[in-house]
Structures are given as C-alpha cells and as structure tokens.
Amino acid sequence: MDKLTVICPVLVKVRVTDGYKQKLSTGIQQAIRQIDVQMQHLEFQARRVVAELERQNPQGIPAARQQFEQERSRRLEARQKLLDKLKEVARLAPGEEVVHGQLQSLMELKVGDRWQEVAGMEVILEDGVIVEIRPTGGNVADG
Structure with a gap:
C-alpha cells in the first residue's frame, strides 16, 4: 500500500x-444586554412568585427565594465571563x-x-x- x-x-x-474586533465586541455586548433583560425578567418573576406564595404557601418562600438566587448567581457569573471576554477582545492586537x-x-x-x-x-x-x-x-x- x-x-x-x-x-x-x-x-x-x-x-x-479592527472590523473583527468590532464585530466580536458587538456580539458580546448584545449577549450582555440579553442577560440584563433576563435578569430583569427573573426579578419580576421572583416578586410575582413570592407574592403568590405569601397568599397560598408561606413556608415555600425560602426555597423559592433560594432557587431564584441560584439562578441570579448563575446569570451574574455568565455576565462576568462575557465582560472578561470583552476586555480580552480589547487587548487583541x-x-x-x-x-x-x-x-x-x-x-x-x-x-x-x-x-x-x-x-x-x-x-x-x-x-x-x-x-x-x-x-x-x-x-x-x-x-
């Protein structure tokens, strides 16, 4: 063979x-804005769920708050990673x-x-x- x-x-x-850096930065900034919108929606949803639990099942409030806080932390971590990536892009030569x-x-x-x-x-x-x-x-x- x-x-x-x-x-x-x-x-x-x-x-x-410069065009590549701009395109990459724009995409990252858009992803950050999307996470910000998701965070606002999550906060609204958390207030709504807690209000509902106050009426129907007050014992469930701590567990619900903990779950929302975990989700909030996960999104904040993702947002921070995107901010770090944005800084890396700015440093590209x-x-x-x-x-x-x-x-x-x-x-x-x-x-x-x-x-x-x-x-x-x-x-x-x-x-x-x-x-x-x-x-x-x-x-x-x-x-």
Missing part, C-alpha cells in the same frame, strides 16, 4: 482586524491570530510525504476571507 486517506483536523484561525474553531478534512497520505507538512493544516481568515492555508506541523521533530 503506497497511499492512505485519513481524516485530519484543520485549525481555523482569524487574523485580528491587529495582525494577531486567534483560534476560531476546528474542522475536519480528508487528506491523502502517500509514501514519501513529509510528515511535518501533512500532520495538520490551518486556515487563516481575515475579514471572512481565506488568506492562507498552511501546515501546522512545522515544529514537529522528524520521527
């Missing part, structure tokens, strides 16, 4: 531009490459291929356009 087709990972990276995701590709290996060149590939995007396809295995020692 002198050739083999295998499934290989393809790393997708994005080259940072133009031209820097960041991992966007991973795909899989079929690759044909042949006897005589250089392992460093076929061990993995990465695709570089800039403003939504593929600007480079290159091997990732350049630092792998010969084996």
Whole structure:
C-alpha cells in the first residue's frame, strides 16, 4: 500500500482586524444586554412568585427565594465571563491570530510525504476571507 486517506483536523484561525474586533465586541455586548433583560425578567418573576406564595404557601418562600438566587448567581457569573471576554477582545492586537474553531478534512497520505507538512493544516481568515492555508506541523521533530 503506497497511499492512505485519513481524516485530519484543520485549525481555523482569524487574523485580528479592527472590523473583527468590532464585530466580536458587538456580539458580546448584545449577549450582555440579553442577560440584563433576563435578569430583569427573573426579578419580576421572583416578586410575582413570592407574592403568590405569601397568599397560598408561606413556608415555600425560602426555597423559592433560594432557587431564584441560584439562578441570579448563575446569570451574574455568565455576565462576568462575557465582560472578561470583552476586555480580552480589547487587548487583541491587529495582525494577531486567534483560534476560531476546528474542522475536519480528508487528506491523502502517500509514501514519501513529509510528515511535518501533512500532520495538520490551518486556515487563516481575515475579514471572512481565506488568506492562507498552511501546515501546522512545522515544529514537529522528524520521527
């Protein structure tokens, strides 16, 4: 056998531009606003449930409050993570490459291929356009 087709990972990276940073920041800010709306809805719902429990089952109020507080804490934690991510985006330098995701590709290996060149590939995007396809295995020692 002198050739083999295998499934290989393809790393997708994005080259940072001002447009990329703006798009990413806008998406994160939108997610933060959505969490804020959810928090307002949760507070309204909590007041409504507590008022209902006061009339029907006052013993259930502490458990309901605890459940709402857990949900509130979970959303506050998610909001804080988004704020941290927003700070990270602000620190990205133009031209820097960041991992966007991973795909899989079929690759044909042949006897005589250089392992460093076929061990993995990465695709570089800039403003939504593929600007480079290159091997990732350049630092792998010969084996």
